[in-house]
Amino acid sequence: MADKTLYDIRVEPQDVDFTLRATLASLGGSILNIAGTDAQTKGFGVDVLGRSNLSWVLSRFAMEFDSRPEQYGSYVIATWISDYNRLMSTRNFTLTGSDGRIFGRAVSQWCMLDLTTRTAVDMTSTAGMHAQWIVDAPPPAERPRKIGPLGDAALTSEHRVAYSDIDFNRHMNTMRYIELMLDMLPVDLVASDRGVRFDVNFLRESRYGQMLTLGCAEQDGEWRFAVSADGAECLRAAISFAV
Amino acid sequence: MADKTLYDIRVEPQDVDFTLRATLASLGGSILNIAGTDAQTKGFGVDVLGRSNLSWVLSRFAMEFDSRPEQYGSYVIATWISDYNRLMSTRNFTLTGSDGRIFGRAVSQWCMLDLTTRTAVDMTSTAGMHAQWIVDAPPPAERPRKIGPLGDAALTSEHRVAYSDIDFNRHMNTMRYIELMLDMLPVDLVASDRGVRFDVNFLRESRYGQMLTLGCAEQDGEWRFAVSADGAECLRAAISFAV
Numbered sequence: 040m041a042d043k044t045l046y047d048i049r050v051e052p053q054d055v056d057f058t059l060r061a062t063l064a065s066l067g068g069s070i071l072n073i074a075g076t077d078a079q080t081k082g083f084g085v086d087v088l089g090r091s092n093l094s095w096v097l098s099r100f101a102m103e104f105d106s107r108p109e110q111y112g113s114y115v116i117a118t119w120i121s122d123y124n125r126l127m128s129t130r131n132f133t134l135t136g137s138d139g140r141i142f143g144r145a146v147s148q149w150c151m152l153d154l155t156t157r158t159a160v161d162m163t164s165t166a167g168m169h170a171q172w173i174v175d176a177p178p179p180a181e182r183p184r185k186i187g188p189l190g191d192a193a194l195t196s197e198h199r200v201a202y203s204d205i206d207f208n209r210h211m212n213t214m215r216y217i218e219l220m221l222d223m224l225p226v227d228l229v230a231s232d233r234g235v236r237f238d239v240n241f242l243r244e245s246r247y248g249q250m251l252t253l254g255c256a257e258q259d260g261e262w263r264f265a266v267s268a269d270g271a272e273c274l275r276a277a278i279s280f281a282v
Numbered sequence: 283m284a285d286k287t288l289y290d291i292r293v294e295p296q297d298v299d300f301t302l303r304a305t306l307a308s309l310g311g312s313i314l315n316i317a318g319t320d321a322q323t324k325g326f327g328v329d330v331l332g333r334s335n336l337s338w339v340l341s342r343f344a345m346e347f348d349s350r351p352e353q354y355g356s357y358v359i360a361t362w363i364s365d366y367n368r369l370m371s372t373r374n375f376t377l378t379g380s381d382g383r384i385f386g387r388a389v390s391q392w393c394m395l396d397l398t399t400r401t402a403v404d405m406t407s408t409a410g411m412h413a414q415w416i417v418d419a420p421p422p423a424e425r426p427r428k429i430g431p432l433g434d435a436a437l438t439s440e441h442r443v444a445y446s447d448i449d450f451n452r453h454m455n456t457m458r459y460i461e462l463m464l465d466m467l468p469v470d471l472v473a474s475d476r477g478v479r480f481d482v483n484f485l486r487e488s489r490y491g492q493m494l495t496l497g498c499a500e501q502d503g504e505w506r507f508a509v510s511a512d513g514a515e516c517l518r519a520a521i522s523f524a525v
Contacts, residue, residue, distance in 0.1 A: 052318055053311065056445065057452045064446060072296055110450075201465035202299065202472055203307060207353075209300045222444035226490065229445055247469065 041172045043117040044080075046073050050112045058230050060107040063221060063237065067102055068214045070132050070145050073116050077130075083169045088151070093160060096152045096241070097213060098127060099183035102145035103236040104134075113137055119174035125161050126150060128169065131178045144180040186240050186275040189265035192254030194223055200249050200268070211245040211273075220264045220276055223255045234281030243273040284415045286360040287323075289316050293355045301473050303350035306464060306480065310345055311457045313375050313388050316359050320373075326412045331394070336403060339395045339484070340456060341370060342426035345388040346479040347377075356380055362417035368404050369393060371412065374421045387423040429483050429518040432508035435497030437466055443492050443511070454488040454516075463507045463519055466498045477524030486516040 054065035078084040078095065085094050108114050115135045122129050127148045134143030151160045196219070198204075204215045217237070221229050245251060245268035254265045261279035265272060297308035321327040321338065328337050351357050358378045365372050370391045377386030394403040439462070441447075447458045460480070464472050488494060488511035497508045504522035508515060 051315065052450065053315055053457075055450060057448060057450055059450055062446070068296065072294065075295055201461075202467075202469050203305070203461035203465050205300060207295065207298060207300050207302055214296075218444075218446035222446050224445075226445050 041119070041174050043119040043174055043176065044077055046076070046116045046118070048114055048116060050108050050110050050114075052110060055110045056230055058232065059110045060232060061109075063102075063104070063107070063229070063235065064214050064218045066104065066107065066134070066143065067145075067217055067237075070102060070116065070134075071097070071100075071147070071213060073118055073132070074130055074147060077118050078169075081169070081172055083172075087168075089154075092154045094152050094154055094208075095149045097147060098150045098241055099148040100145070100213070100239045100241075101147075101180060101183035101237065102132075102143065103180050103234070104143040105234050106142055106232050108136060108142065114142070119176060120169060120172055121174060121176060121178055123162055123169070123173075125163050126159055128162060129178060129182070131176075133179050141179070146178045146180055146182050148183060183238050183240065184277075186238060186263070186277050189254050189256060189263050189275070190258070191256060192265070193256040194254070196223060196253045198251045198253065200245055200247050200251060202247070205247050208244075209247050211251070213239075213241075216266065216274055219251070219253060220255070220266075220278070223253060223264075224262060224278075228280060231280070235278065237276065237278045239274065239276045241274055243268070243271055245273045284362070284417050286362040286417055286419065287320055289319070289359045289361070291357055291359060293351050293353050293357075295353060298353045299473055301475065302353045303475060304353075306345075306347070306350070306472070306478065307457050307461045309347065309350065309377070309386065310343075310388075310460055310480070313345060313359065313377075314340070314343075314390070314456060316361055316375070317373055317390060320361050321412075324412070324415055326415075330411075332397075335397045337395050337397055337451075338392045340390060341393045341484055342391040343388070343456070343482045343484075344423060344426035344480065345386065346423055346477070347386045348477050349385055349475050351379060351385065357385070362419060363412060363415055364417060364419060364421055366405055366412070366416075368406050369402055371405060372421060372425070374419075376422050384422070389421045389423055389425050391426060426481050426483065427520075429481060429506070429520050432497050432499060432506050432518070433501070434499060435508070436499040437497070439466060439496045441494045441496065443488055443490050443494060445490070448490050451487075452490050454494070456482075456484075459509065459517055459519075462494070462496060463498070463509075463521070466496060466507075467505060467521075471523060474523070478521065480519065480521045482517065482519045484517055486511070486514055488516045
């Protein structure tokens with residue numbers, strides 16, 4: 040049985056907002072970058088999958104933070120895969136500050152996509168490649184929940200997917216989605232150092248040149264989001280802040 | 283007399299575009315982040331200046347690249363201050379690939395700002411703090427040139443300065459300006475691996491919530507840009523690609 044793998048991160052000036060604490064987007068970016076690095080290091084990254092015309096696609100993601108670390112602070116990301124089934128592989132993360140306390144937790148669920156048919160592959164046949172890396176430790180937080188349709192949006196905005204938004208696949212980058220959603224919220228709320236939980240469901244990719252429509256509404260004590268590209272829904276999200 | 287200081291950088295997946303080469307924005311980001319790190323390490327960073335109610339402000343910046351490094355490639359940034367006068371301190375950079383060849387050069391010119399009066403400080407009296415770090419080596423490329431007004435813009439776009447765009451000072455981040463400008467160009471041009479030179483003149487800061495108007499036109503074989511915030515010009519830039 041494998042162990043959790045640890046990565047050291049330092050909060051650089053480019054990671055912080057005007058409160059001099061790491062932004063949620065930079066923390067989420069570090070988490071997802073470590074997911075890629077860890078898979079690559081262990082031999083089941085997108086580089087290896089690509090040779091079989093397969094790729095990992097993020098399906099659902101949840102992250103929660105008790106507080107955000109300060110500029111020049113350092114923290115450790117521990118990551119491990121806890122389980123997988125036919126459709127989803129679950130990769131987990133904890134973030135531990137230099138005081139030894141866990142201040143962040145994240146759970147990500149990934150599909151393996153056939154790049155020709157654009158459909159999900161049954162991982163019970165192909166994911167043997169990462170079976171040896173399963174760690175016998177449950178997710179450190181509630182798994183990403185399924186988010187329902189938004190209903191009436193109180194706030195909307197538009198954004199055309201540009202060169203700087205896209206990743207190696209010409210798809211809209213996950214962290215740019217998160218930035219665009221946070222940018223719709225009251226700045227003093229986003230910049231406050233409250234406990235926060237962010238759930239995201241990815242429904243469909245958006246591509247270079249598509250016009251995104253973002254809707255946002257405060258419902259049941261949380262902020263709910265829906266993003267569509269050319270009329271087709273591509274993402275739902277919910278963010279809640281501790282009172 | 284001091285020597286150039288070296289920093290190792292690796293091109294991570296989050297730094298590349300769909301050609302799997304580092305974006306101009308990520309290269310520029312690395313350069314400017316190293317500027318901050320180097321000043322901080324040597325005792326004249328914004329942290330120390332802040333205690334005297336002073337700060338460094340980027341006034342002009344030029345970067346040129348013969349090619350862009352590939353994902354997982356590594357390179358070395360050498361940085362040094364070549365000279366300063368009453369108004370400007372000149373910090374230089376070369377980027378050297380793992381083959382030992384210099385593929386990128388940059389020159390940045392910084393003012394020292396009094397944060398109360400918002401005016402430039404005469405550095406001949408205050409910059410003794412960095413005099414010992416001057417290196418006897420000239421800039422590796424033409425210094426940033428003065429860019430004239432744009433005239434008629436062939437393309438325009440608007441962008442409201444959002445939470446994700448701003449830095450620790452609540453000002454629009456330099457790299458986000460560069461991303462917004464590159465996003466106005468034909469994507470195949472920006473993604474091509476041609477030689478490129480980028481000159482930027484910073485005229486005025488823009489702040490959270492301001493509406494930016496970007497204008498762009500092809501003039502005399504280069505792309506020229508002007509950015510205004512609420513009607514006041516804040517930036518001019520020019521980018522030229524090798525044929």
